[in-house]
Amino acid sequence: MAVVITVNGLTKHYKTEAAVESLDFTLAKGEICALIGKNGAGKSTFFKMLSGQLQPTSGEIQLFGSSEPAETRSRIGFLIEEPPFFSDFTAQQNLEYFRIQRGVVEKSKITEVLEQAGLTNQARKKVREYSMGMKQRLGLALCLLASPDCLVLDEPTNGLDPEGINEIRQLLLELNQQKQVTILIASHILKELQLIATRYVFIHEGKLIETISQAELQEKCQKQLKLKVNRSDQAAQLLERNFPNIQYRCLPSGWISIQNHLESSAEINQLLVSNGVSISELRIEDLKLEDYFLQRIGES
Template sequence: MQDIIIKTRNLNKKYNDFYAIKDFSFELKHGEICGIIGKNGAGKSTFFKSLSGQIFPTSGEMEIFNKTGKEILEARKRIGFMIEAPEFFGDFTAEQNLEYFRRQKGIPEKNIVSKMLNIVELEHRSKKKFKEYSMGMKQRLGLALSLMNNPDCLILDEPTNGLDPEGRNDIKRLLLKLNRENNVTIMISSHILTEIEAIGSRFVFVKDGKIVKDLSKEELYSTSRKAIKFKVDNTAKATQVLEREFTGIEYKVLADSEIIIYNLLEKSPEINTKLASNGILIYNFTIEGENLEEYFLDLIGGKSYE
């Protein structure tokens, strides 16, 4: 059984009458790369800031490495956070910036700076001033800072935001290396959904401050990679039959009298039979593929995830 690194129960953060996160119950297990997926304002950053101690939840419970209450302060030291862009000194080199934070954090190991620069592959640019860095290099330095306390877990909010494809690939490769070679558990949010799909082992979809879906990669592939799609002569009647006969069915009516069903693939013959027995004409009954981005957009609504 995997160790649970982070656990929340009914976590809430309320601002006046607005809930930034609501009844947020979540577990992060050792070894995972967990993608937190949601539109801007869905509650991802609020959740991460609650975990880091930057903000305090209104109510609910939180455990970090099985610690609660005041003991969480010590437990947080085992996590590297990169929630907002770190404020590095523009006229300092990468080496000088990390040395400054090493002293601020009270890390006794003096060669930790060179180790971190090597891990994020900035060792050959360590003498270059931060203000001269590209966006990708700045993000890598931010990742180096989050790794300085040799964490067991990384929590990264939009680490590839603003990067070009090459920069995003660099960060993705580094995260996979940290997870596979250093056994670092990772929780990451991003709008680049296909990249989370490439590195993630689990996907948590968030909407309006709530978790609306929590899937392993295997579950994602079995549900979102395939969907039942067909055309009928009467969509209103067809949806009535579907809702009456199949509890928990997840579907959407498309243009041109088409219907797509996202779950219950194992019941596709039964669905076909039930519709036909109720006098509904069915055309082109097929099982089609769907990627993570399409699944996300259908799940939380809207045509764009920005």
């Protein structure tokens, strides 16, 4: 399979602080890869090095197999920070300026990308009158102007309402499935990433801690039994004593999650109650992407 982005040992230091540390990463053609991490994990720094806004301290970046990223970067549409639009220009005028600057021949591309971004009716409004969500849409339209083979998007749904988030999700899926556009995306709305990504990369404190496919995540995020009890320490002892191979975690506020023995939920309930442990809630639910990520970085 063709490779779009390859990163080897990528590192970025600010004085004594490492924003990104020895990062190895590969993005294959056709993927929708979600980069997941807390604020300050190094996601934006990584994206800025890919776009050429920051120079790495060490390491190598290859784009489309070339070790000279400047030559192939034009094939990627970047939405990392708010683009430098002219506030007194309309959306259409801004895109016309960037169309000429970037050597895009077809004037019809402006109408096309405005429609894709849901801005057709706002095309003649000046950018200074745009909300944050509308500016995000315009930034995405700018990304699409040169018909990129790959999109690198940092929080593309920032400022959008639920309807707008859904529209952007559908657009990204359409670009990927119908036009084979490869996508690398970061977002704090993990439930949205779980709806579109084919692979997940977890980054924490500048280091890549795991990469996992959609199928592998679905297998690991299988159903779990959740109990809310008044004495989690006593409940844990009872579970370990009666179910030697039980897989469980004690969570805050008296919650216990059990990953196996779901078929024994009634037996578990009876065991705890008969031994003086009060259960106020018991339910079976799917483990979410957010739960899995927090487990991986050791947080409840």
